[in-house]
Amino acid sequence: MTVSAKEVKKVLKENGFDTRKIRIRVEHFGYGSMSITVRLMDVSLDLSKIDTILCKEYREVREDENVQGEYLEGCNTYVRCSYDEDVFELEKENMYPRAEKIYLELEEQDTYNGFDIFENDQFRAVAFIKDKVITLMSKTNEPGFYPRHMLNSIDDMAEALVILENGQTF
Numbered sequence: 816m817t818v819s820a821k822e823v824k825k826v827l828k829e830n831g832f833d834t835r836k837i838r839i840r841v842e843h844f845g846y847g848s849m850s851i852t853v854r855l856m857d858v859s860l861d862l863s864k865i866d867t868i869l870c871k872e873y874r875e876v877r878e879d880e881n882v883q884g885e886y887l888e889g890c891n892t893y894v895r896c897s898y899d900e901d902v903f904e905l906e907k908e909n910m911y912p913r914a915e916k917i918y919l920e921l922e923e924q925d926t927y928n929g930f931d932i933f934e935n936d937q938f939r940a941v942a943f944i945k946d947k948v949i950t951l952m953s954k955t956n957e958p959g960f961y962p963r964h965m966l967n968s969i970d971d972m973a974e975a976l977v978i979l980e981n982g983q984t985f
Contacts, residue, residue, distance in 0.1 A: 817843070817849075818841055818849065818851065818873060818892075819841060820839040820840065820841050823839045823841065823851060823853070823869065823873070824837065824839060826868065826869070826872050827865065827868070827869075830868050832860070832865065836855065836856040836857040836860065837853060837854070837855055837856065837860065837865075838853070838854040838855075838856060838899070839851065839852070839853050839854075840852045840854075845888075845889070846888055846889025846890065847889050847890045848888075848889055848890060848891045848892070848893070849891075849892045849893070850892075850893045850895065851869065851873055851892065851893070851894045851895070852895050853865060853866075853869065853894070853895070853896040853897070854897060854898070854899045855896070855897070855898045855899060855902075856899050856902055857902065858898055858902060858903060858906050858977060858981045859981050859982070861982065861983065862896055862897070862898060862983060863983065863984070865896050866894070866896040869894045869896065870894050873892050873894055874892055874893065874894045875890075875891060875892045876891045876892070876893065877889075877890060877891055903977065906977045906981075907970070907973045907974055907977055908973075910973045910976045910977050910980070911969065911973045913973075913976060914969050914970075914972035914973035914975075914976050915969045915972075915973075917932055917942070917972060917976075918966075918968075918969045918972045919969075921942055921944040922944060924944060925944070925945070926944070926945065927943065927945045927946065928943075929941035929942060929943045929950070930942050930944075932949065932972075932975075932976075933976065933979045933980070935979075935982075936954070937953070937954055937955070938951045938952055938953050938954055938984070939951070939952050939954065940952075940975070940979055942966060942972075943966075944966070947965060947966050947967050948963050948964065948965060948966055949963065949964040949965075949966050949972075949975050949985075950962070950963050951963075951984055951985060962984055962985040963985060964978075964985040
């Protein structure tokens with residue numbers, strides 16, 4: 816299968832995304848394999864949705880039937896989506912004063928109790944300073960896995976706040 820960056824952008828447009836702030840690189844390498852790398856230049860774009868759409872459309876990885884977890888060489892298509900590092904770092908810098916304030920307040924508490932640091936219609940984020948983790952709690956009371964984000968520093972707090980403030984989850 817051969818794919819071009821234009822084709823990938825077309826798929827994203829068909830799914831309602833404005834592709835002006837999306838960079839796509841398609842690389843072909845050994846034995847017919849291909850890599851689609853998507854870099855988002857705006858943190859408000861839904862990374863997980865874009866990743867899901869493109870993986871469903873293009874990802875194809877052949878696994879060894881005899882050895883669990885082994886990929887066969889050749890004819891694989893890999894999809895990798897991420898925010899542009901510089902754009903994400905700038906957002907973290909802007910969030911840093913707020914993150915520092917929250918983190919220092921949590922450190923002063925010195926308890927295993929959780930403290931709400933963010934809330935929207937779907938979930939609330941609870942920070943546990945002694946456990947060094949931020950956990951997302953569903954507001955719909957759905958049982959299951961609660962996504963977590965490590966909390967070892969003010970930088971981790973800033974990263975979590977950027978993700979949450981832009982409507983994403985961990």
